[in-house]
Amino acid sequence: MTSPTSAPLAERLRPHSLDEVIGQSHLLGPGKPLRLAFEAGRLHSMILWGPPGVGKTTLARLTAQHFKADFIQISAVLAGVKEIREAVERARVNQGMGRQTILFVDEVHRFNKAQQDAFLPHVESGLVTFIGATTENPSFEVVGALLSRAQVYVLTALAEEELKALLQRALERGELALQLDAESEKLLIGFADGDGRRLINLVEQLATALA
Numbered sequence: 001m002t003s004p005t006s007a008p009l010a011e012r013l014r015p016h017s018l019d020e021v022i023g024q025s026h027l028l029g030p031g032k033p034l035r036l037a038f039e040a041g042r043l044h045s046m047i048l049w050g051p052p053g054v055g056k057t058t059l060a061r062l063t064a065q066h067f068k069a070d071f072i073q074i075s076a077v078l079a080g081v082k083e084i085r086e087a088v089e090r091a092r093v094n095q096g097m098g099r100q101t102i103l104f105v106d107e108v109h110r111f112n113k114a115q116q117d118a119f120l121p122h123v124e125s126g127l128v129t130f131i132g133a134t135t136e137n138p139s140f141e142v143v144g145a146l147l148s149r150a151q152v153y154v155l156t157a158l159a160e161e162e163l164k165a166l167l168q169r170a171l172e173r174g175e176l177a178l179q180l181d182a183e184s185e186k187l188l189i190g191f192a193d194g195d196g197r198r199l200i201n202l203v204e205q206l207a208t209a210l211a
Contacts, residue, residue: 009204045130050155053195056133060104069100076110108132109141157194176207
């Protein structure tokens with residue numbers, strides 16, 4: 001098992017609450033859709049659409065944490081019928097114990113129509129709450145029946161100020177022996193190009209190279 005200190009920096013810095021999330025204020029700020037859903041206790045299926053490294057997986061995990069649901073994550077790139085069946089069986093066990101299940105499908109656009117359709121009866125019955133993450137327009141890549149049962153939330157690339165805040169968090173909390181001047185910080189933020197995970201990985205690689 002990976003220890004906390006040996007886990008990748010991006011994993012160690014993953015937010016533990018909505019208030020720790022950097023970016024996506026149009027969804028998570030006071031009075032905004034996802035914040036209101038959390039506060040109202042309204043767990044619902046959703047599609048998180050946005051570029052890489054903007055917090056899709058983090059939001060899915062925080063949803064499970066907030067609603068005390070079992071979090072099952074599968075990748076549409078790697079998973080097949082076996083993994084889907086196992087997830088459904090685990091959800092049935094959870095249901096028998098009175099616990100909710102969130103089924104998070106990363107890169108859901110990689111599943112074909114038949115694979116996506118397989119989730120429908122379990123979403124409709126309430127066996128699972130479905131959260132799909134995609135970098136592609138769900139109107140074209142997610143089947144209509146599934147799309148109609150999920151709220152689509154659009155996540156945006158992190159702005160320069162948000163990346164700067166993330167960089168400061170990485171330097172302060174990441175236990176890295178790394179000092180950066182303003183020009184170096186600007187270069188790293190430029191290379192990240194709105195991708196928070198890329199920024200953190202760059203910082204970690206730099207710290208390792210200079211160690």
